[in-house]
Amino acid sequence: MRLFGDPATSAALPTAAERIRSILAxxxxxxxxxxxxxxxxxxxxxxxxxxRLHLHPAEPGGHAExxxxxxxxxxxxxxxxxxxxxxxxxxxxxxxxxxxxxxxxGSGADSTCMEFERxxxxxxxxxxxxxxxxxxxxxPDPLAPYEAGMLTHLLDDHRxxxxxxxxxVRPATAAAVVRALPLAMDRYGITLRLEExxxxxxxxxxxxxxxxxxxxxxxQMQALFSAARRRSHRNTLPA
Numbered sequence: 047m048r049l050f051g052d053p054a055t056s057a058a059l060p061t062a063a064e065r066i067r068s069i070l071a072x073x074x075x076x077x078x079x080x081x082x083x084x085x086x087x088x089x090x091x092x093x094x095x096x097x098r099l100h101l102h103p104a105e106p107g108g109h110a111e112x113x114x115x116x117x118x119x120x121x122x123x124x125x126x127x128x129x130x131x132x133x134x135x136x137x138x139x140x141x142x143x144x145x146x147x148x149x150x151x152g153s154g155a156d157s158t159c160m161e162f163e164r165x166x167x168x169x170x171x172x173x174x175x176x177x178x179x180x181x182x183x184x185x186p187d188p189l190a191p192y193e194a195g196m197l198t199h200l201l202d203d204h205r206x207x208x209x210x211x212x213x214x215v216r217p218a219t220a221a222a223v224v225r226a227l228p229l230a231m232d233r234y235g236i237t238l239r240l241e242e243x244x245x246x247x248x249x250x251x252x253x254x255x256x257x258x259x260x261x262x263x264x265x266q267m268q269a270l271f272s273a274a275r276r277r278s279h280r281n282t283l284p285a
Contacts, residue, residue, distance in 0.1 A: 058234045058252070062167045062174040063184035068232070069122045069136050071186035072193065077119040080142065101140070101162040101178055113141035113161065125194035126201050128227045128239045129246055135168040187232045188260050196263065197228045211238060211270060213277035215249050233257040236270070 060068065075088040122134040143159040165176045189196070200208060208226055215238075222242040229239040235252040253266040 058256070059250075060187060060232055060234065061180075061184065063165075063176045063180045064187060065134065066136050066165050066167050066176060066181065067184045068187040068190040069120055069134060071190040072122075073120050079117040079119065080114045100159045101182070102159060103178060104140070104161045104163060113143060116140060116142045116160070124229055124239075125197050126227050126229065128229055129241055130170075133169070133230060137166045137168075139163045139166070188257055189231055189233060189263060192260050192263075193231050196231060200228050207271060208238070210274045211236070211251060213274040214251050214270065215240075231263075236267070 075086065078085045078087055116139070118138040120136040120138075121132060122136070124131045124133050138160075140163045141161040162178045162181075165181055167174045167176065187193075208228060212226055222244075223240045224243060225241040227239050227241070228236060229248060230237040233253075233256045235250055238249050238251065240247050240249060251270055254269050255266075257263060257266060
């Protein structure tokens with residue numbers, strides 16, 4: 047997957063740490079792997095699991111060997127029916143004081159501690175590892191809990207506006223493109239997936255300025271639509 051578009055329309059990207067925090071903030075389920083046993087934890091209610099985990103640096107020479115080694119696995123799936131819907135995978139590795147699955151089973155505990163080793167972000171661009179300090183310093187994207195609803199609303203109720211946004215793509219979309227769908231949205235802009243007869247490519251369209259709050263998203267999207275209407279060329283791609 048490659049990102050296309052000229053500098054005027056190429057949006058900045060979240061950092062790997064911001065991307066991880068955003069995926070966790072929007073997560074509704076995860077897989078906990080402890081001593082080779084996989085447990086599906088569902089109904090996270092869109093709350094950041096890190097709010098229920100106290101992450102600590104690993105204790106050098108301490109008692110970590112008595113704690114179960116664990117992986118918390120999250121899958122970021124596009125809310126729209128694009129090809130190749132998995133956008134990213136996140137794995138948080140460490141040692142849990144108590145199994146995280148106990149929290150979802152109503153054990154009475156509100157949180158648990160984890161000796162953090164690393165967080166891994168795996169995307170089509172590759173794998174990035176993030177340390178504890180960087181993860182702690184990052185904030186989830188303000189749109190993360192709302193992104194799925196916003197993208198499905200755009201596609202289901204305003205598909206013509208998705209086609210309109212193609213006027214901002216540089217170079218202009220080729221005849222090989224058979225469908226355009228919204229893939230992702232964050233504080234910096236919106237990403238469209240252009241599906242071609244063979245494969246696909248993604249384009250990033252920047253908001254006029256990064257968002258600080260979800261309430262600003264409407265005005266920023268309207269600014270993109272207005273810019274697209276001012277572009278002279280017409281797109282023949284079906285909406």
